[in-house]
Amino acid sequence: MKKKKNKHESRRDFLKLGLTVSAGAAAGAVLLSKTSTGSTKSGQKVKLLSEDGQIVEVDKYDIKPDLQPAGRKESRLGIPGRKFVMVIDLARCKNARKCIDDCQEGHHISKDQEWIRVYLLQDSAESAPYWFPRPCYHCDNPLCVSVCPVGATYKRSDGIVLVDTHRCIGCKFCMTGCPYSARVFHWYEPESAEADKDIPYSPETNIPAREGTVGKCVFCADKVKNGKLPRCVSGCPMGVIYFGDINEDTVTNGTETVVFSQLISDRSGYRYHENLGTRPSVYYLPAVDRSFPVERGYESLDEELKERYKNTPFVKKLENES
Amino acid sequence: MKADNPTALLKRFAPDLEKTSKLGVAWIIFCVLLVLLGIFALITQITRGHIVTGMRDNVVWGIYIVNFIFFMGISYAGALISGTLHLFRSDWRKPIIRMAEFLTIFSLLIGPLYIMLCVGRLDKLHYLVIFGRIQSPITWDVIAISTDIIGCFLFLYLALLRDFARLRDYPDLKVAKWRKKLYRWLAIYWKDTPEQRRRLERSTDIMAGMVIAIAIIVYSVLAWIFSVTLQPGWHSTIFGPYFVIAAVYSGTAVLIVIMWIYRKIYKLEDLITRKHFVNIGVVMLVLGAFFGYFTFSEYLTKWYGSEKNDEQLISILFDRYYWLFLFSNYAGVLVPLIVVGLPKLRTIRWITLAAVVVIVALWINRYLIVVPTLETPYLPVQDARDAWVHYRGTWVEWVLTIGGIGSLCLFFTIGSKMVPIIPLSVVEDDKKID
Numbered sequence: 102m103k104k105k106k107n108k109h110e111s112r113r114d115f116l117k118l119g120l121t122v123s124a125g126a127a128a129g130a131v132l133l134s135k136t137s138t139g140s141t142k143s144g145q146k147v148k149l150l151s152e153d154g155q156i157v158e159v160d161k162y163d164i165k166p167d168l169q170p171a172g173r174k175e176s177r178l179g180i181p182g183r184k185f186v187m188v189i190d191l192a193r194c195k196n197a198r199k200c201i202d203d204c205q206e207g208h209h210i211s212k213d214q215e216w217i218r219v220y221l222l223q224d225s226a227e228s229a230p231y232w233f234p235r236p237c238y239h240c241d242n243p244l245c246v247s248v249c250p251v252g253a254t255y256k257r258s259d260g261i262v263l264v265d266t267h268r269c270i271g272c273k274f275c276m277t278g279c280p281y282s283a284r285v286f287h288w289y290e291p292e293s294a295e296a297d298k299d300i301p302y303s304p305e306t307n308i309p310a311r312e313g314t315v316g317k318c319v320f321c322a323d324k325v326k327n328g329k330l331p332r333c334v335s336g337c338p339m340g341v342i343y344f345g346d347i348n349e350d351t352v353t354n355g356t357e358t359v360v361f362s363q364l365i366s367d368r369s370g371y372r373y374h375e376n377l378g379t380r381p382s383v384y385y386l387p388a389v390d391r392s393f394p395v396e397r398g399y400e401s402l403d404e405e406l407k408e409r410y411k412n413t414p415f416v417k418k419l420e421n422e423s
Numbered sequence: 424m425k426a427d428n429p430t431a432l433l434k435r436f437a438p439d440l441e442k443t444s445k446l447g448v449a450w451i452i453f454c455v456l457l458v459l460l461g462i463f464a465l466i467t468q469i470t471r472g473h474i475v476t477g478m479r480d481n482v483v484w485g486i487y488i489v490n491f492i493f494f495m496g497i498s499y500a501g502a503l504i505s506g507t508l509h510l511f512r513s514d515w516r517k518p519i520i521r522m523a524e525f526l527t528i529f530s531l532l533i534g535p536l537y538i539m540l541c542v543g544r545l546d547k548l549h550y551l552v553i554f555g556r557i558q559s560p561i562t563w564d565v566i567a568i569s570t571d572i573i574g575c576f577l578f579l580y581l582a583l584l585r586d587f588a589r590l591r592d593y594p595d596l597k598v599a600k601w602r603k604k605l606y607r608w609l610a611i612y613w614k615d616t617p618e619q620r621r622r623l624e625r626s627t628d629i630m631a632g633m634v635i636a637i638a639i640i641v642y643s644v645l646a647w648i649f650s651v652t653l654q655p656g657w658h659s660t661i662f663g664p665y666f667v668i669a670a671v672y673s674g675t676a677v678l679i680v681i682m683w684i685y686r687k688i689y690k691l692e693d694l695i696t697r698k699h700f701v702n703i704g705v706v707m708l709v710l711g712a713f714f715g716y717f718t719f720s721e722y723l724t725k726w727y728g729s730e731k732n733d734e735q736l737i738s739i740l741f742d743r744y745y746w747l748f749l750f751s752n753y754a755g756v757l758v759p760l761i762v763v764g765l766p767k768l769r770t771i772r773w774i775t776l777a778a779v780v781v782i783v784a785l786w787i788n789r790y791l792i793v794v795p796t797l798e799t800p801y802l803p804v805q806d807a808r809d810a811w812v813h814y815r816g817t818w819v820e821w822v823l824t825i826g827g828i829g830s831l832c833l834f835f836t837i838g839s840k841m842v843p844i845i846p847l848s849v850v851e852d853d854k855k856i857d
Contacts (some may be wrong), residue, residue, distance in 0.1 A: 220805055235802065245651060250561035251547075251554040270550050271543020274561055280653040284799045286479050289472040311849040312472055313543025367611065374801060377653050408807035 123172035157294060170303030170323040172269060177304075179259030180326055184382075186260070187236065187320070187334075187363060188343040188352050191388040194219070194232040195339060196398030198406075203336030207321070209293040209308050214285045217333050221399070221410045230395050230415035231388040232339065236333060237283040237318035238373070238381030245275035245284065253317070258383050260347075261322050263304045266314035275315060280377050284317045330355055339392065347382075430851050433589055437844035439689065440820055441552045441591075443840065453640035456618035461826015465540070473543060475819045477785075481804050482797040482814035487540045489789045490824055492666070493673065494534030494831075495568075495645060496785070499638040500674015501527030502575055504706070505582075508630040515702055518694040521846045522681050524579045526674065527634075530832035531572055533827050538564075540823060555638075560648045567641040573638050577850045578630040580609075581623060585848035588613035638768040642667045649792070655732035656725075656796030664715040668783060672710040676759075676781035681835070683775040685844055694845055696844055697771055701763075704774040706782065718788070722752075735799045747787050755784025 145161045170176075170370050171310030196219050216236065239262045246256050253268035254275055259415040264275075277282045290312045299310035305322035321331035325344075329335075334342045335355050345361055352361045364370065368386040396419055399410060410416045443451070468475050477484045479651075503524040508516035539545060555562045587610040590596060596603070613619060646666035649657040659665075679700065686695045722740075725733040735856045740748050762777040794814050798804065804812050 186649075220802055222803075248559050248561070248651065250556060250559040250565070251550045252556050253554075268547075268550065268554065269544065270547040270656075272541065272561060273543070274559070274648070276480070276483045277654060277657075277797065278652050280801050282481065282802050282804075286473070286483060288479065289474040311544075315543075375803075379653075405807050409805045413803075413805070 109418055156179045167327045170269040170301075170305040170308075171326075173265050173302065173304060176263060176322070177255055177257065178264070179257030181258070183259035183325075184347045185239070185325060186345055186347040186352065187239075187331075187383045188345075188361070188370060188386060189234055189383065190341050190343070190354075190368075190386045191231050191233065192386060192391040193341045193393075194234055194388075194398070195223070195337055195393040196232045196402070200234060200333035200337055201338045203332040204318070207332040208306060208319070209291075209297055210310065210316065211292045214287075214316065216283075216285065218282075219398075220413060221395075221413050223413065223415050226414060229388065230292070230311060230413070231307070231391075232395065232398050233385075234333075235281060235283065235373075236303060236383060236385045238281055238379065239318075239320055241380035241382065242378060244278040244280070244379060248274045248278040251273065259327075261320045262317075263319055263322065264307065264315055264317060265304045266307060266311045266316070267302060267312075271313040271315065272289045273315065276423065280374065280379065284315050286315055313359060430589075430847065432845065432847045432851055433593055436689075436845065436847070437596055440840060443482035449834065451836055454829045454836065457829025458826050458833060461823050461829065464822040464826065468819050468823075469538070469717065471547070475817060476518065477810070477815045477817045478541075479808075479811045479814070481806075482794055483795065484541055484793055486640075486790070486816040486820040486824055487537045490827055490835045491534055491541075492539065492540055492670075492789045493786050493792075494827065495642065496666075496670030496789075497505075497674040497677045498527050498530040498534060498571075498575070499642050499667070500671040500678065500834070501525075501530070501569075502578070502634040503671050504637040504675065504703075506578070506676065507636040508625065509631040515698060517850045518691070518845050519678070519682055519703070520612055520849065521582065521842075521844055524582055524677055524686065525835060525844075526678060526681060527575050527839050528572075528579050528587060529838065531568075531575055532834070533830055535568055537823075537827065556575070560644065560651055563644045564641075564648060567644045571634075571641045573635050573645055574630065577673065578627070578634050581627045581630055582849075583842055583844060584610065584613055584623065585615070586842055586846060588615065589847055590842070600779060639667055639787055642670050653801075654796050655730070655799065655801075656736045656792065659721060661717060661721060664844075665721060668710060668713045668717055669788065671783035672707065672714045673782060675703060675707040675710060676778035676785070678777035679707065679775055680782065683771065683778075686771075689839075690842060691845065694850070696697060698842075699773045700774045702767055704759070704763040704769065707759050707778065708731070711756055711759045711781070714791075715760075718752050718756070732799065732801060735777065736795060739795050739799060740791065742815050744791055748791060751784040751787035751791060755781055755788060758784075771832075 146158045147156050147161050147164065149159060151157050198219060200217050201215050201219065204210075205212065205214070208216065210216065218235050220233040220235060221230060222233045239256075239258075240262055241260065243254075243256055243262050246262060247252050249255075250272060251268055251270055253263065253266070253270070254264045257260050267319055271286070273286060276282075276286065287310055292312035294312070300308055302309060303323065305319060305326070307316050307319060310316060319353075321333075322327075324331055330344050330353070331342075334344045337354070340354040340356055343352035343354045343359070343361075343364070345358075347361060350361045352359060352364065364386070365384060368389070370379045370384040370386050372384055395415065399416060399419065401409065402410075407416075424828050476485065476487075479488075501523045505516075505520050505527065508520065508523075539548065542548060551562070551565050557563075587606050590606040591603070592609045643666065644665035646662040650659050650662035652658060682695055682699065682703070685691060722737065744765065758780045759777040762773045798812070798814060806812050
């Protein structure tokens, strides 16, 4: 292994080695520090499941280590040549809320905060209701970035918009600037603060969180730099969310990989509130030929969650009928 | 007249500078208590986090920003009024001009504190300078407000200079040594020579023009903080002029109330007469008419066009905020129009009462600009937590508001204990020139 000069990079040597096939980061963790001492092959074999279902054995040394979440400076640079895009298929969403759970768990955020929210929308009284997951849109003309007085939030070359909470002064101007309510504020000392205090800070994960600063969906910048899907994408049991690279014109929801432009053209993909001119990186496919009836996403909820949607015309009608 | 010859007015106001009555002491203690209470609330907010306020993820700015707009507004009004009246050489302005200048500078010192209360990390406040981005309207505001503070301080100082010299040259003034020293120091060799007078007049003219311009720019910048965003209630082209008019309007009302209070306490009935109230009242009436006109065009276009999100906003303004809306945008416009408009009602008492209505109405007007807009974002607020849906100011926010009012009162009290509230030199000397 090459000698690392950068402080940030040398830290990676000791950190976890994620495997493509592992379900969770912890399950596949292997300490690289042990292997890095050997000059060529370590001799230790690791069993992996290949894409076509075969079990293969590879030498530990051949497994590339995961890139760790970047520090404050590096995280301002995007991944060269990349331009990320997300497509959300409203026809498949049934408000299973796994995207929210996985996001909260992965980013150590409390139940009070949702970087991805699921709204129950209905454009008018006669039109059809639908579940509407809303991550940060990582706009190409982001107002939140324009209005930030200190450059704490920034747009990277790969399209991702991040927040550096060590720079953030907590003025919340970005929150009023964002027309999609995508940003959340740490109104109190984050619950995870104590447990996370030894983790080196990275804007790519926003861990550890800081009180009095703004947080939001980071498009799982730490995952995508390793060629993995964002947590909301991999967490969704319905394959609602596709993620990919607009330069490659490809998006995937983990099981199916499709041509982005084809998908948008075949399914009449659109962006929410195009008229606002923010140019989001997130596209929606209209809820046509839906996989589940809308009420499925409401009936299975616990009472507290039901409360959220109580004031929507659809739920009012639903409650009246029953 | 030589400045070392104590004039009638100086003799008259000297006792107010020399000693404080028991009631006065009690009043100062009361104001200090209000400020201390505010400091206690601030400490609570800093130690327990912004969760102690009513602000949440949708309504991220609340009473604090309303107070910010309000205090900055009355400050600009002071600058505009004193600057304009100075340039027009209106004779009647003389007794009230110092109150306007005090109002400018004191509220300008309090206003920006409120925007700091909205800031989540006060420990990072210096980043506004170190990492300031000129693209952000907040940076425009930082530059504009700091320019304004310097400009207004200079203007106030130029206006005070000759009075400092008078106090320095009045041998019988029974005040503490440090105050005499201070007057001597502040009077910087003012000898009242024709050359000095010429220069002072020239600089005051320049500064008067400057503070008028700066005041308009600062308040427009403040309005742009709201109108550059895409929020349905804020994204409006008329916000700049609308805010400037509203600011001067509310400030005129505050000035009337201050005139009334000082007239009572200092027994200034001979100096501040009904004429002053009527004249400033007419200014208030004109501004009120403009304010009503702007308010009407703003809401008419939103309502008539009935874009979905505008409609949503209008519907909660006329539902949950009905009485507040009625009071601020109807009573707040009509009451001064009627009171100053009808000769029978044009008395000191009625004009002052109308001014009080305007002050409250304009505070509510800003509240209705800030809060309902944030409660109706493009994506509907779907939340089970009531605090996240509806904004309600908490005791911390209200106590800090009262603390701000307390410090304004305290500043005025201390200010008028240090120098006469009537600009002696302007009233007495310039009469001869005119």
